[in-house]
Amino acid sequence: MEIFYAIVLLVLATIVANTIYPYFPLIPKAFYQIFAGAILSLVPLYHHFILEPEVFMLIIIAPLMFYDGQNANAKELRRNLGSILSMAVVLAILTVILMGYVSHAMLVGIPLALAFALAAIVTPTDAVAVSSITSNMAVPERVMGMLERESLFNDASGLVAFSLALTAFTTGKFSVGGGVKHFLVVFLGGLLIGLILGIVAVWARVYLVQSGKDSSSVIVPYDVTIPFLIYLAAEHLGLSGILAVVAAGLIYSISNNQLRLSSTELQLVSRSTWRILTSILNGFVFVLLGVSLPTVWVNIQQDHTKSLSAFVLLAIILYLVMLALRYVWIRLDWALIQSEPKERRQNAVIGALSGVHGTITLAMAFSLPLTLNGHAFPYRNTMIFVAAIVIILSLLVPTIILPFILPKKTLPVDPDTAFKERRSLVAYATERLVQENPDYPAETQEVVEILNSQVTSQRPDRKKLQVILNQATQIEAETVQQRSDDGTIPASFANRYVRILVFKSQMSSNNPFVNGTLWIRFVWHRLEHGFSRRWHRNKRIAKQRKRLAAQPHSEEQQRLAEQRIAQEQKRPRGRQSRSSRIDRERRENFLKIEADIYNAVIQFLTAEANIDNQTEVNVVRNYYNARHRRFKSQENGDQQNELFIQAFQYEYTYIRQQRRTNALSSELADELYQQVSTDQMLYMQEIADTN
Known part of the structure; x- marks a missing residue:
């Protein structure tokens, strides 16, 4: 060894x-x-x-x-x-x-x-x-x-x-x-x-x-x-x-x-x-x-x-x-x-x-x-x-x-320029993909997420990310409120949903003091709520026992009173006490509006995205894509493959257009062609292996 x-x-x-x-x-x-x-x-x-x-x-x-x-x-x-x-x-x-x-x-x-x-x-x-x-x-x-x-x-x-x-x-x-x-x-x-x-x-x-x-x-x-x-x-x-x-x-x-x-x-x-x-x-x-x-x-x-x-x-x-x-x-x-x-x-x-x-x-x-x-x-x-x-x-x-x-080596293609053009290429392909496939928003966004992952080597800017995340949260709240107004979901559910969004938005603040204060308030509220429920229950049991001992009762009344006290003691606490019916209703209400929320936020992100904020937009997009996938019943693999092929064609189109207008040098165009062809080759090989 x-x-x-x-x-x-x-x-x-x-x-x-x-x-x-x-x-x-x-x-x-x-x-x-x-x-x-x-x-x-x-x-x-x-x-x-x-x-x-x-x-x-x-x-x-x-x-x-x-x-x-x-x-x-x-x-x-x-x-x-x-x-x-x-x-x-x-x-x-x-x-x-x-x-x-x-x-x-x-x-x-x-x-x-x-x-x-x-x-x-x-x-x-x-x-x-x-x-x-x-x-x-x-x-x-x-x-x-x-x-x-x-x-x-x-x-x-x-x-x-x-x-x-x-x-x-x-x-x-x-x-x-x-x-x-x-x-x-x-x-x-x-x-x-x-x-x-x-x-x-x-x-x-x-x-x-x-x-x-x-x-x-x-x-x-x-x-x-x-x-x-x-x-x-x-x-x-x-x-x-x-x-x-x-x-x-x-x-x-x-x-x-x-x-x-x-x-x-x-x-x-x-x-x-x-x-x-x-x-x-x-x-x-x-x-x-x-x-x-x-x-x-x-x-x-x-x-x-x-x-x-x-x-x-x-x-x-x-x-x-x-x-x-x-x-x-x-x-x-x-x-x-x-x-x-x-x-x-x-x-x-x-x-x-x-x-x-x-x-x-x-x-x-x-x-x-x-x-x-x-x-x-x-x-x-x-x-x-x-x-x-x-x-x-x-x-x-x-x-x-x-x-x-020796002089410094001059590369035929500047890495920073190549990376910037790569981001522009992906942005063009994703925009065309969304425009041409409005009937498949979920599958399109999965392809967009994977394409954008190729150009997110840098860390997101926290301030930009916070602004975009707050805007997406605002759109989510507005969508929920609209569905409440037209009667799709109950007003009580909409109010609760919006309160949770506001709390999450405040928790994502860059101010650590605000985050810490909110977190302490949240924990204290949960503890206080739990102790209060327990205290009130023990008080009710003690009152029932005192009344039972103070007044004479028949054996049948005594047995029924003891049975009620025992049931009160065995009642589950906290989250376990929720009715499964209430949880089911909340999930059904969420499923009614989840697709609308997802489509509204993705539409906003697509319109908001540009070369300067691409990394931050991708982070928010990935979050909503991951959440949306958890509620999908099945995936359409064939449709996704077709979307990928379309995306690669759009990338080739972008390079040809830029080269035709002399916006790209021949060396840079060759470099981009090679990158896209390698991506396409690997993806097609993956499809072949899967099949």
Whole structure:
């Protein structure tokens, strides 16, 4: 159970960090996740928390790399094959060699093989981390494409170099020829096995879809399982599991046309599942970093006499060496991204700073063996600590410097403008829907309520809401009074109903003193009424007993008097004493006027609604719709479906009209079309499932 609790807390910490991030987006999300992990390390369960390296690589890295490959553009990869080889293979290997010797020179006593392992750990870059840092900045397209392609394959280069270095350290044997041969076998073999198994996986998936077994409960678990199986198969054969899952992901990307044969619902569920899974796993890594840092810090202090400042200095030097090497490589256009001569300097600076390290770096650090020949693996804590500092530096430096270099990203569609137009679109559709369907007010309002729920992300204004609610209450009271005047309901019922409305209106006042006073008066009235009834009843019983004792009575009179007293004592109290006939009459009177009240209030709300008060009107409308539904005997589902289809058509009409008059830009119109079509697609899928 401890493992279960540990994982659940890590996921919760990731969720909390992701929740806080939108409030302060200037700080990269990774820092929130690291901080959340550091707080989590205070829990006793994590004081000596260690995740098995093999499990870490399998559970976290395999699905992340498969997802990256699945979303890669195969044509772009073929077109930029030279750039990929330059950045992900040649530059990666040179970085490992250069930093390996730097680490060996600075850390006295560390074997050269472990120095190369450390260099291999801090070499891979992470495009996801880059995206989180530059989300609000306009990164040149050539540079961003280079970073994404580089991070997809230099992970494998770093992992293969890491594996070679560990093998050389544990066996004490290494040769250049053997190392190159091993690198090619592991690298190319991983790609080959991934391509083969990826093709088999796609064929099996297409077969499941074509044979009718394309439910989300079958295909989604199948897709999620594939990267784990392929990774395990490649590792079992001694090949690169990471490259295998990347290659399989690329096969999935190439086979998009075949995979689209599945239903719309399945595609939406599959994409959502993968987005959620990869988001949690990426955050999971940085939370683990925050959890592990305190333990690593303590272990370093216990294991070494050298001060922590030496390790921090090593991390800073390694980061600067990588920064300089990347700058020179891109500046001289060895990255083969075909930059214009005047742009090379800026692209080199941006590309160097954007070499952010994240998931793979930390994964390799944690994958260092725990023991060697029955003893603790040497320098393990030191290497994890140095890798963590490099990660933090690679996140922190571009966060500070890049905003001064890059302009703010200009979105093709302003979110506020899009939201405002979305509200106008829904308002137009609801108005047309009400006008064209006067014979189905209840069903129409249910559709209107659902449509308006899509544009009520903001909190209602209390003052506006109070005004609209008071006006609706006034209309309700006037309707009741009219039905009393024409004899539909008794005057006594109308008066009681209006008194209740007035009381509710006063209770909804924004003045807490008024609310509190009214509430105290109401409670006191109920208590006083209850005690008064009880007191009068006890007084009547006592008088009857006194009269019975004072005057002589026959046995029959005595028996009848005692029977009356007993019945008086057993009489029910409070609300239970009401006659069921009176309650039934009140309900019948209410049902006589409920439809009139509902129609009058909804008519008022429809006329009153505009873009500025749409949220407040929706709140009041939802209240009356919910109350009205409680008194409906049945629902007309088919009619509601037709109304929904009409509403979608009205929304399309609004977009066409606005586009024809140039009130909407083409980008904004496309955005609105996409939103409406998605809503319609989901609703039609829901209808199909219901039927």
